[in-house]
Amino acid sequence: xxxxxxxxxxxxxxxxxxxxxxxxxxxxxxxxxxxxxxxxxxxxxxxxxxxxxxxxxxxxxxxxxxxxxxxxxxxxxxxxxxxxxxxxxxxxxxxxxxxxxxxxxxxxxxxxxxxxxxxxxxxxxxxxxxxxxxxxxxxxxxxxxxxxxxxxxxxxxxxxxxxxxxxxxxxxxxxxxxxxxxxxxxxxxxxxxxxxxxxxxxxxxxxxxxxxxxxxxxxxxxxxxxxxxxxxxxxxxxxxxxxxxxxxxxxxxxxxxxxxxxxxxxxxxxxxxxxxxxxxxxxxxxxxxxxxxxxxxxxxxxxxxxxxxxxxxxxxxxxxxxxxxxxxxxxxxxxxxxxxxxxx
Ligand code: NAD
Ligand code: WQD
Numbered sequence: 001x002x003x004x005x006x007x008x009x010x011x012x013x014x015x016x017x018x019x020x021x022x023x024x025x026x027x028x029x030x031x032x033x034x035x036x037x038x039x040x041x042x043x044x045x046x047x048x049x050x051x052x053x054x055x056x057x058x059x060x061x062x063x064x065x066x067x068x069x070x071x072x073x074x075x076x077x078x079x080x081x082x083x084x085x086x087x088x089x090x091x092x093x094x095x096x097x098x099x100x101x102x103x104x105x106x107x108x109x110x111x112x113x114x115x116x117x118x119x120x121x122x123x124x125x126x127x128x129x130x131x132x133x134x135x136x137x138x139x140x141x142x143x144x145x146x147x148x149x150x151x152x153x154x155x156x157x158x159x160x161x162x163x164x165x166x167x168x169x170x171x172x173x174x175x176x177x178x179x180x181x182x183x184x185x186x187x188x189x190x191x192x193x194x195x196x197x198x199x200x201x202x203x204x205x206x207x208x209x210x211x212x213x214x215x216x217x218x219x220x221x222x223x224x225x226x227x228x229x230x231x232x233x234x235x236x237x238x239x240x241x242x243x244x245x246x247x248x249x250x251x252x253x254x255x256x257x258x259x260x261x262x263x264x265x266x267x268x269x270x271x272x273x274x275x276x277x278x279x280x281x282x283x284x285x286x287x288x289x290x291x292x293x294x295x296x297x298x299x300x301x302x303x304x305x306x307x308x309x310x311x312x313x314x315x316x317x318x319x320x321x322x323x324x325x326x327x328x329x330x331x332x333x334x335x336x337x338x339x340x341x342x343x344x
Contacts, residue, residue, distance in 0.1 A: 004030040006078045007251065010063060010112065011085030012056070013040035015195045016126065016184055018048060019244035020083060022193070025052045027248045032076065035086065036062040039198060043343050047192045063108035073115035081122040081251050084112060087156065091130075091300070092202060094153035105156035106163075113167055113174070120173045122254035124247055127161055127178040127264065129236070130154040134302040138272075139236075141308035142180070142264050150300045161264065168262035175259055177250045182236035182268030182307050184243050186327035187334035194334030195240075196343060204278060205237075205327070209335035212288045219290060221275050223297035226304070232275035234304035236268035239322035239330070243267055249318035258315060268307035269320040278324065285329040 007024055011017040012033030018040075024031040025048075033045075033056055042058070049055045063069050063086055073079070087105045088094065094101040109125075116123070131154065132140050133147030149155035161178050168176045185205040187194030200216075201207045210216045224231035246267045253259055273281070279290055313319045 004028060005080050006030045006032055006076065007081040007083060008076070008079045009033050009083050009085065010108070011035055011040075011087065013037065013042065013044040013058070014085055016181075016240060016243060017083075017085040018044050018193045019188055019240045020085070020247045021048055021056055022051055022188065023241070023244040023248050025054050025056070029248075029251075031056050032079065033058045034061040034063070034072065036060065039088070040196065041343050044193060047343070050192050051188065051190050063111055064104060066107070066111045066114070069111040070115040073112075077119070080120070081124070081254070082112065082116060083124045083247050083251070084109065085126050087126065089153065090202060091151045091153045094151050094156075098152035101152045101156055105160065109160055109163060113163070117171065117173065122251055123164070123174055123176040124250045124254075125160065125164055125176065125178045127180045128154070128157045129180050129182045129266070129268070129305060129307060131158050131161065131180060132305065135305060138304065139270060139306050139308040140266070142266055142311055165262045175254050176262045177254060177259055178262075178264045179246060179250060179267045180264060180307075181243060182238050182266070182305070184240045185237050185331060186239040186241065186322070187330040188241060189330060191330070191333040191337040194331065194337075204275060205331050208279065208282050208290060209331050211292070212282070212286060212290055212332070213335050213339065217291065219279075219292040220295035221279070221292055222295055222301060224276070224294045225297075228274055228304055230274050230276045233301055234272040234274050234306065236270065236272055236306035237278065237324060237327055238268050238320055239327045242269075242320040242322050246312065246316065246318045249312075249316040253316050263315070265312045265316060266307040266309050267312060268309055269323075270307055270309040272304060272306035273324055278328070281324045282328040282332065285325050286332045
């Protein structure tokens with residue numbers, strides 16, 4: 001009987017983490033979730049069970065607690081891989097409360113790396129395309145320069161990448177992949193898990209679905225005077241299920257020793273969509289007419305970005321399979337599910 005590989009999933013009850021747990025189970029891994037539930041609900045464990053038939057192992061743990069993190073890792077000697085999602089992620093809040101972000105995102109990372117230092121571990125980290133700022137060339141490739149961060153949140157991703165690169169360099173045990181996600185959206189096809197924004201959503205797609213369901217009155221499109229074909233900003237939206245699969249592909253690549261030391265990968269579709277195109281795709285698949293107005297630009301927004309995604313295809317054997325309509329259809333099904341089954 002083959003023993004399943006144990007993978008620690010920090011932030012595993014969160015948006016991307018929960019979808020990744022589902023894909024890890026499907027791929028024959030044994031995920032072990034740790035989360036302090038600061039931005040997620042323990043009910044997600046039941047939702048994962050409904051999808052997979054498996055109750056994933058869950059531990060309530062704050063990774064900022066150094067001793068508890070070390071004890072946890074010491075008590076789980078079979079863990080061979082770590083996917084580190086746990087972090088705070090709200091850009092605006094990070095500007096208002098920088099120390100909250102620096103503390104949480106750095107203490108959790110350094111505690112985890114310190115706890116894992118003595119054993120061979122394959123490590124996958126959640127980075128972000130935010131490290132590129134507004135790139136000079138599109139699509140933006142992994143070797144494009146990192147630009148000064150627009151926010152403390154963005155800075156935590158830039159510095160975390162440096163921490164990981166420096167640590168991998170001197171560690172015999174750790175091989176590390178940083179995945180630079182573009183804009184994750186959508187939900188699982190079952191509509192049993194999806195994004196659960198606290199309060200007023202800051203991101204486009206949850207704002208669209210909450211407006212269409214009647215929780216918000218109207219969406220403001222932040223600017224239609226950019227130098228883009230329809231004047232609205234362009235992003236590389238990536239379906240969360242495709243993104244989850246990129247983590248499984250990353251673990252496999254690490255297990256097969258395709259990565260030594262440290263590598264970064266863009267995880268996107270390689271295709272840009274404008275805000276107005278996203279709204280149109282939503283209206284097409286939902287049959288709803290979205291109430292929106294054109295407003296002024298949002299400070300700090302970049303005009304346009306989409307990723308060069310060849311490196312992930314060549315080395316990880318991963319590529320996005322789902323398109324914008326799949327993203328909007330699943331996001332809408334999840335919003336409709338929440339009406340009957342609120343998760344708080
Ligand atoms: P999320 O908030 O849904 O999930 C993060 C989880 O981490 C939450 O469940 C939260 O409770 C947990 N957590 C936070 N601090 C913790 C701590 N100290 N100890 C234990 N658990 C802790 O966010 P998400 O959208 O799933 O994002 C996951 C990761 O991907 C984050 O690192 C985020 O910065 C990164 N990322 C997200 C996006 C995006 O748009 N969603 C884009 C690029 C990168
Ligand atoms: C997308 C587009 C807005 C809301 C953020 C973080 C980034 C990364 C992903 C973590 C933009 C427009 C939005 C609205 C709008 N996260 N918009 N009206 O800003 O690309 O990236 O999330 O790493 O770091 O900055 O995503 O969803 O906020 O915006 O017109 O009410 O939608 O201007 O063009 P963004 P977003």
